[in-house]
Amino acid sequence: MKARIFVTLKNGVLDPQGKAIEHALGNMGFGGVDAARQGKYIELDLQATDRAKAQEEVDAMCRKLLANTVIENYSIELE
Amino acid sequence: MKARIFVTLKNGVLDPQGKAIEHALGNMGFGGVDAARQGKYIELDLQATDRAKAQEEVDAMCRKLLANTVIENYSIELE
């Protein structure tokens, strides 16, 4: 099974990278971008076959390692 | 409209961050992870309303700035 994990900054946390991307796109002549945010995208190849178990396991991985829950949120998609 | 962009390393490009995640998960006692890859996740808020046009525009942003196509692939989801 494959897990796709998205780690994004919490609402209200400064996102310098996103801000810089917004700026650069504007400078390059790409109009019409109101906001940009940058996060992490992590893919895991799992041996697990049980969805519910996998979800729980990946959730624990996110809490304990992949996301910094003081400033980041995460979401998980299993495929 | 919102664009979700995933930038990942091409096959064959060694991914030090992914490797480190694999390693750390293993050390923390999370078994059953065959491989980990880390990429970037970028969200853009677009003014555009035309899907096809937006797709084209975001594709150009990726090619010209958001991904380095020497080492990275990207994919786009519009919402």
Place this chain on the structure above:
Amino acid sequence: MKSAVIVFPGSNCDRDMAVALEKITGQKPLMVWHQDYDFDKVDFIALPGGFSYGDYLRCGAMSARSHIMKEVIKRAEDGVPTFGVCNGFQILTETGLLPGALMRNANLHFVCKDVKLKVENTDSLFTNGYDEGAEITIPVAHHDGNYFADADTLDRLEGEGQVAFRYADDINGAQRRIAGVMNAKGNVLGMMPHPERMIEPALGGSDGRVMFESVMNRLG
């Protein structure tokens, strides 16, 4: 030798580069702010180290798309010696003036220390002052110095003498321990180590000086 140092928002080795150029060439370089892309004709263009645009998104990515780089690319293609250190090297690969890319160091840590380098080509514009087979000491200071290019490109670079410097030891995971590469024409060099930080004994040695002197020799 009249030189120019290109300054981007976030460049932070621009002064170091200017000091080195002035000490070695005897001429104050032109400091060119990235918005002043219509700058005077010069004999040598330096892209300094640092963290242009904070290294956000990817190191050098935003600078590479700046207006001034269009001008630099044009001049480099016309044959003006063009030299990028550290962030400057990253910018050069991001523009495509040099092949490959610089990725996060394999151990994920920033590394600042003196490293030993092998001078791989002692004929080039930038390296003719070094003795054949020379091993020199120059400091590095980077987070993303892990040079990557596909195997064909690497073979070509090595075959054509475009590898200028190679680390004596693996310090960042770079493919074939490549520390600096040149373009096919030999007038563009990018390298991760900082020769401008090794130009006098008080800083630990003078091995970096020779790189600048090599260019001066050639330009006469």
Place this chain on the structure above:
Amino acid sequence: MTNVNNIKITPEIVKEHGLNEEEYARIVSAMGREPNYTELGIYSVMWSEHCSYKSSRFHLKKLPTKAPWVIQGPGENAGVIDIGDGQAAIFKMESHNHPSYIEPYQGAATGVGGILRDVFTMGARPVANMNALRFGEPDHPKTRHLVSGVVEGIGGYGNCVGVPTVGGETNFDASYNGNILVNAMTVGLADTDKIFYCAAAGVGNPVVYVGSKTGRDGIHGATMASAEFTEDSEEKRPTVQVGDPFTEKLLIEACLELMATDAIIAIQDMGAAGLTSSSVEMASKGGVGFELNLDNVPQREANMTPYEMCLSESQERMLMVLKPGREEMAKAIFEKWELDFAVIGEITDTGKLTLKFGGEVVGDMPINSLVEDAPEYERPYVYTDKRDAADVAAPADLNKAVLDLIGGPNLCSRRWIWEQYDHMVMGDTIQRPGGDAAVVRVHGTEKALAISTDVTPRYCYADPQQGGRQAVAETWRNITAVGATPLAITNCLNFGNPERPEIMGQFVGCLEGMGEACRALDYPIVSGNVSLYNETNGSGIMPTPAIGGVGVMKDNEKMATIAFKNAGEAIVLIGETKDELGASLYQKQILGEDAGAPPFVDLDIERRNGDFVRALIENGQVSTCHDLSDGGLIAALADMAISGGMGADVTLESDLQLHTSLFSESQARYLVAADADTAETIRKEAKDAGIPVAVIGTTGGDTLSVNGDVSIAMSELTAAHEGWLPNYMAKAAE
């Protein structure tokens, strides 16, 4: 959006703001009415321990702060000293302990950002960063993660900004298990006629905001967690700020560019309590009032309330008062650097801080009540009981004890840390980390600054007064050991809960000792910071008054380093070794005990020996020198040998037992190396000056040996010294 000022102030709300009943009554009487919610928030931060120094002020006043070379002592953003030729060194140290424990990377990073702003606010270009770090014991499950995050955060910020991180100190001790210390110091350079202060002046002059936009970062207090005043209450707002070093770099350049003109009347960074404390400080120092229109504050998030704008601790922001008519010119500079610039108010003659929002007055407070009426407590204290001298046993195996110390957590090489810091950027670092003091050239001159941070918490715990003396003396000695003249210090006083008399006793004792040392060494305190309440579950950290010293060297080519340079040189020990193993590192680490009086710090002897050694370096007689501190003589010998890549053969003649001679931490001692003739001259000169001196051995070979009883191959010693930290960090995260 609810108008937060309609919220009724209840005793619970007052309490949530960290104010007690008596303090609240003071506010009501100062204002002549009940404060509204925004005003309460502002009082609460201005009267917090952090901003008002209410527990420490009384004692801080007793510290010596003056010398002919002091241009600005405590009270401004940073201290300023004259280093000759119209130049000044500007420096300060600050803590970021609690944020770094919660989020080590961002906590440490924003600590660096904050201290940089304190220094460039005054017109200085920052030229060096230092960091003094204390972590819990290595085996504690959190330690590795904290070390890794803090080091990465310091590097991540400093490297990006392009200011070299040139030194610091790192200790591990169980007392920091639940409360690490991250103290950051910045040193900058300015011309003495171009120093900027924070006192506002000129009624009608514009108040200008520059830098990053204001978000809801780090807003104080439990009040915010309830999040009942805004729409997005779905998630608890993080109180950790994210640093943006790229913006900081732009801010430095933009401020220095504007400072080169004559447009600025006063300038102040927005640090703790952001917009509030910066405006109050500027107005209070200038004896004026401020009227701010909060609608003009650049905002990162929608629907921010006045309360949030006033208390936000968003990073990378500054407040300035400009001369009238200079706004456009200043704006052009900030726009060039792509930074926000907004005129947000003007100076008034009301003596009040008046806040307007949406056309209404939402706050109106007398400035002097915010500052001068702040409570000041003379908290009860009891001195730490004096300890008797201890009898400290010999180790079971001398060679093993030496290897364990040199290759253990507290004396091992910190290379793993400082190689992650760009310590060379700016091209003037002529003594890199690893020596006694970092040395950075004053750009374009023959002069150099020497910088060192030190404190030995073991001593401060055993005897606060001696510990306070020793901390100051050790920086002085480290600066001396590279050949520089120590001029002044900054400090960061990290202690536990001041409401406990024994903690307050540690504080008072340490300050007394520091003051004595500063006076005896002509080495005043020009800036500093106090961090109290460093404890978890009722157990405090060891008292840790970190000292950051700065000195100047006239001719940087005369600088000394610790490395043995030539084989066959004589090794000379200067200063007297006594039976002083109490509270030593040897006792603690090898024997697992902590007993007895710490070494006594005789300040006259300290000065005499130090002046003697400095003269040797300045005269060019000596270029190899190391002071003795933790681990004693053997630790210093090992450092010099490892650093020089050669061994030494040493013979000690003494009435003391060998382990005492090797590990005693007697103060005011140095090792120097020189050719035999010079060494003999030095010995005579010292003798004539009444300074204990002995030629104790010869450099060279591939073994470090002492009296034949210690004999360790250099390869083994080096591997132990260099290996501990990387091996520790490479181990699996728990």
